[in-house]
Amino acid sequence: MQSSVQRSYEDAKQLYAKHGIDVDAVLESLANIKISMHCWQGDDVRGFLNRDQDLTGGISVTGNYPGAARTPEELRADLEKAFSLIPGKHKVNLHAIYADTEEKVELDRLEPKHFEKWVAWAKEQGLGLDFNPTCFSHELSKDGFTLSHPDPKIRRFWIDHCKASRKIGAYFGEQLGQTCVTNVWVPDGFKDVPADRLAPRQRLKSALDEVFAEELNPAHNLDAVESKLFGLGSEAYVVGSHEFYMGYGLQNNKLICLDAGHFHPTETISGKLSSLSLFTDGILLHVSRPMRWDSDHVVTMDDELLDIAKELVQGDLLGKTHIGLDFFDASINRVAAWVIGTRNTIKALMRAMLVPADALKRAELEGDYTTRLALTEEFKMYPFGAVWDYYCEKSGVPVREEWLAEVKAYEREVLSERGE
CATH class of the missing domain: 3.20.20.150 (Divalent-metal-dependent TIM barrel enzymes)
Incomplete structure (x- = not known):
């Protein structure tokens, strides 16, 4: 059964795919940085x-x-x-x-x-x-x-x-x-x-x-x-x-x-x-x-x-x-x-x-600055958070703010024991 993170990721993939963005390939590239x-x-x-x-x-x-x-x-x-x-x-x-x-x-x-x-x-x-x-x-x-x-x-x-x-x-x-x-x-x-x-x-x-x-x-x-x-x-x-x-x-x-x-x-x-x-x-x-x-x-x-x-x-x-x-x-x-x-x-x-860079560049080259601005603004609201959550889950690290609890525990158990 898919987790909620995986389901959100699959939905996000479909949205990005409409603009020719291969989200799986993006995450493969990201892992190499x-x-x-x-x-x-x-x-x-x-x-x-x-x-x-x-x-x-x-x-x-x-x-x-x-x-x-x-x-x-x-x-x-x-x-x-x-x-x-x-x-x-x-x-x-x-x-x-x-x-x-x-x-x-x-x-x-x-x-x-x-x-x-x-x-x-x-x-x-x-x-x-x-x-x-x-x-x-x-x-x-x-x-x-x-x-x-x-x-x-x-x-x-x-x-x-x-x-x-x-x-x-x-x-x-x-x-x-x-x-x-x-x-x-x-x-x-x-x-x-x-x-x-x-x-x-x-x-x-x-x-x-x-x-x-x-x-x-x-x-x-x-x-x-x-x-x-x-x-x-x-x-x-x-x-x-x-x-x-x-x-x-x-x-x-x-x-x-x-x-x-x-x-x-x-x-x-x-x-x-x-x-x-x-x-x-x-x-x-x-x-x-x-x-x-x-x-x-x-x-x-x-x-x-x-x-x-x-x-x-x-x-x-x-x-x-x-x-x-x-x-x-x-x-x-x-x-x-x-x-x-x-x-x-x-x-x-x-x-x-996760931005349709080729489409933006093409619109700019054609002088279609309306499309350039419209797509730039709309993609600010695309579900990149769902992709990030999946990347974290796939990588075996905490999703969203879950990492903070681990840092707080480390502070209590390790950092607080250190003197000056």
Whole structure:
């Protein structure tokens, strides 16, 4: 006997089929998309190498909800719980400070061996891993500069750290059989108007050239560079601006990372995807929710997320786009934050697939803007929720808000037992 979820799904399939949309095929495509879930939501960007360091580089986490992960084992347990409530098989995005080792090791001396436990766990869970050098919250980044630092000794430290990070990323890709994206972001910039905008960018370009000098197997590791408009402590000038990294990425065949919170508050990244896709072999997305600034709120299914998904699907960009999440909220249950943000991202992609894109494009090409608008609006009310419920049920994860009860139980049984 069919469940109510299955019956609703069959009814929805018939409605979508009238417009030539194969819902079964949509769900097959959706299952192949991997979202890179960021580990730093689980412990408020503290990591395990320099846990006592104050957060710097414009990183700011608000709230003190109980249950933050204190050890790699706790963080992995929390990630497992979150993934058990999310349909599909995905990836985990690690920062360098999340090394799992008893050895006292500096960032510039990190090696793959310091992440062996993460790799063993990822193999066991069937997950991929992505990576990031951690160019913040360190004694040598406290003045706001890393790869563009005027002191060559400090610059050397960060160059060596980024080089080591690339090798760790390649190790992840080789061991797991899934390409690792290693993304470089640095907080470098001035709080007030600089006298010289060029020299720091010259130093950054030279440093990046050295970081990327060694050729690595692209099947194992892909390099990405990430820009930012401004940050706390770099309100007037950021060395790694969008224009800088756009030029550098295009010239050096690197993925250009577009972070939803790293642009002007009225600027969106959805409109940039089609242009960027014409000139690059790949794109990295950091899906976040800026609220007046780069505040990294938990991703909700808002207009910008839906527009990002629409551009990726209708522009046939999913094959060249790596989708990751980047937010941190300590005012709510951290596992719930992962689940909400990741499910919403997948849900938005599914909704974009459940639209008669060919009919809309044909109407537009024929100048029939009436049909374009009418269909766009009508499909906002089509039963995509029934398709999502079925996808969750089929994937063995909770349907609708049923996942919240599991998170609440996990909070009572596990998170509440953790001390400071």
